Amino acid sequence: MQSTRAEIKDLEVVFRSATNITTAVNKISFTIGKGEIVGVVGESGSGKSVTALSLMQLVQEPGRIENGQINYYAADAAPVNLLRLSPDAVRSYRGNEIAMIFQEPMTSLNPLLTCGYQVTEAIRLHKNISPEKAAEKARELFARVKLPDPARIMDSYPHELSGGQKQRVMIAMAISCEPKLLIADEPTTALDVTVQKAILHLLKELQVQMDMSVLFITHDLGVVAEIASRVMVMYKGNIVEHGPVADVFHHPSHPYTKGLLACRPPLNRRLSRLPVVKDFMGSDVTHDNINGLLNKLTLTPEAIVARKAELEQRSPILEVHHLQTWFPAKKSITGKVLEWKKAVDDVSFSMKTGETLGLVGESGCGKTTLGRSILRLIEPTGGSVVYKGQDLRSLSAAAMRNMRKDIQLIFQDPYSSLNPRMTIGGALMEPMQVHGLYGNEKQQRQKAMELLEKVNLSAEHFNRYPHEFSGGQRQRVVIARALAVDPAFIICDESVAALDVSIQAQVLNLLINLRAEFGFSCIFISHDLSVVRFISDNMLVMRQGKMVEMGDADSIYRQPQHPYTQELINAIPKGI
Known part of the structure; x- marks a missing residue:
């Protein structure tokens, strides 16, 4: 029987405002054994991070620990309830006995x-x-x-x-x-898949060397399966499922767990859309039901071949020839460039009208620079970008500004790309006004409300500000703003990277529905190969500024030719 390192009993954390009380953690209980890695899984707002902060006594106002015990078992000593200690006594434990890695x-x-x-x-x-x-x-x-x-x-x-x-x-x-207890709060969320694999391996290695207990918090079920022996699933402040990783992931009992497991893009089949958590909530969902839903959503080989054949018949919309974007890395005292950083180095590809091209690679490989070079938000050093038969590099600055109505960019972080002082309605109407679209202000307002409905928001959101929305809702607003000028081409730059797996599924489904309705072409930039494979027709793999592989998304995933692509695919967590 494994001895205990920490025991949490009936922990309750609430956040009070002038008008209401929100229970972030609802009387949860669990233990962490000595030398054990326990995973905590759930979406944003489920109470994962508040639980971790409670163990460290770092819950900030207006949050407050209302009830419960956090018993810590030091070596050969009686348990200490950390909630009963003075601030000075808590500091002697924090960092020394219990440490935390933040997201x-x-x-x-x-x-x-x-x-x-x-x-x-x-x-x-x-x-x-x-x-x-x-x-x-x-x-x-x-x-x-x-x-x-x-x-x-x-x-x-x-x-x-x-x-x-x-x-x-x-x-x-x-x-x-x-420390004897390490709390890791989403330590790999923003990392590339190969870096994530290295960090997980490192944490596991250190945990064994130091005989540490680890509480590992994440929204990625695949990551938990790679590192933890036991897992807790949290939903709206409650632990809805708890047990050995293999049992919970292969035989989930709670509908929420089933939904989380199902909405990750699968590696063994191509779906028309991703299941979402609400497909599994409020009903008696069995293993057969889940398989039935996945089978219903699975694209047939005939449908996949028909899509490829249809794209082949279409005319090219974008042709990139030997594109280069270099930055000075080292200069002499006189200003002469001695060394160049070749962010994009001799990249060539073409896209058909209505095609989605997945652009993958690690941070620093040149993905984002390539996307911005196509739009001339960064001026290329050499090569050509031919859009609808016109070389964008030959256009004047004014002509290029007009062209950007046709080619839109969806940024990775929706919060930083929205003006915090401008309402959502104002943000949607602004590009219409810049390009003189849809007549007068009343018609533009009507169009903005229609776009909100298109992205599964509502007209009542029109007068709200960005801070009043969740991350997934803000991403929908940014998508609506890109569609406000009726573009023919959209570049999505890591537009689902920071989202919970279920919100990510909703946004990916939204993009697929909008692509079918509006018929736009798309470059989808991501470091997540499973996401790229789900949404893309073709895939382009970049490394250190160069294109190392390009072709059909399914073919590249099943039979990668380049060692780097093989490394990326092998690094995808496959524990479930």
Whole structure:
């Protein structure tokens, strides 16, 4: 029988406002064993992160822990209820016995201090050692978490590191005092699939070496299957399912778990649309029901062949020839460029009208730069971009601005691409007004309300502001804004990367429905191959600015030719 590291009993956390009380965590109970990895799965708002913050005593106002116990079992000592301790006593546990890796390392690391200083400072806060000894330990930790050139990283600022490297710095900081319980809150959500695999392997390795207990929080069921032995599924503040990973994932009992498992793009079949959680809620869903739904949604080989044949008959809409976008990487004292960063290096491809091209590769491979170079939001260094028979590089700045009505871009982060001071209705009407579309303001307002309905929002959302919407709703608004000028071509840049798996399924289904209705062509940029395979006709794989493979999405997934593509596919979590 495995002994216990932490025991949570009847934990209740509420958030109070002037008008109402929201229960974020509803009297949940669970244990974490010594040397055990427990996964917590659920969508945004399910209570996962609030549970983690409660263990660290970091719940901020207006949140408050109303009831419950958090019993921590230190080595060879009686359990201590952390909720009964003074703030000073809690600080002696936090970072020392219990540590946390936060979801977004860029906001968790101080941008004004070097990474070495920040880890050294964390060590000295809990250990009575000299600055020199702490710095030496920090270098050792950087080596332990497999950071390249630890001495250089010591003197680097967070913005000088990649996402995966920043996350490794956070892991080094978290394990610096050799905690017995590590809480990892969505530590791989924003990472490329190959970097994610490396981070998961690292955490597992460190957990075994240090005999650590880990509470691993994520919305990605595949990730939990890779790393955890036991899993809890949270929904609206409650634990709705709990047990060994294999039991929960292969024989789920709660409709919500069944829905979460089903709405991830499958790797073994191509669907016409993805199931969503509401397909499984409020009814008696059996294993046979789920298989029946998936079989109903599965595209037949004949339908797939017919789609390919139809696309082949269409005329090209976009032809990219030997496109280059280089940036100066190193200059002499006189300003002469000595070295170039070749973000896009001799890329050529063509697309048919109505086609969706999936553009995949790791962060830094040139995907986003390629998309923006096509739109001339970044000026290419060489090559040509022929859209509907016209070379976009030959157009004047004014002519290119007019052309952008026809080619729209949907950004990764909808919140930063919406003006927080402008209502949603104003954001939808603005591009119509810029391009003089749909007549007067009354007609533009009517068109904006129609677009809100198209993206499964409602006219009553017209006068609301971006902060009043969830992440998935904001992404729908950005899609509606792109459609406001009736474009023939849309570039989606990681437009579902930060969404929960069920919200992601809804947005992907929405894009497929809108593509069928409006007939636009699309470049879909992502680092998630399962998502790209679901939505794309063809796939283009990039690495270090170059195109390494291109072809039919299914063929590339089943029989990848390039070793890099094989590596990307092998890194997809396949535990379920």
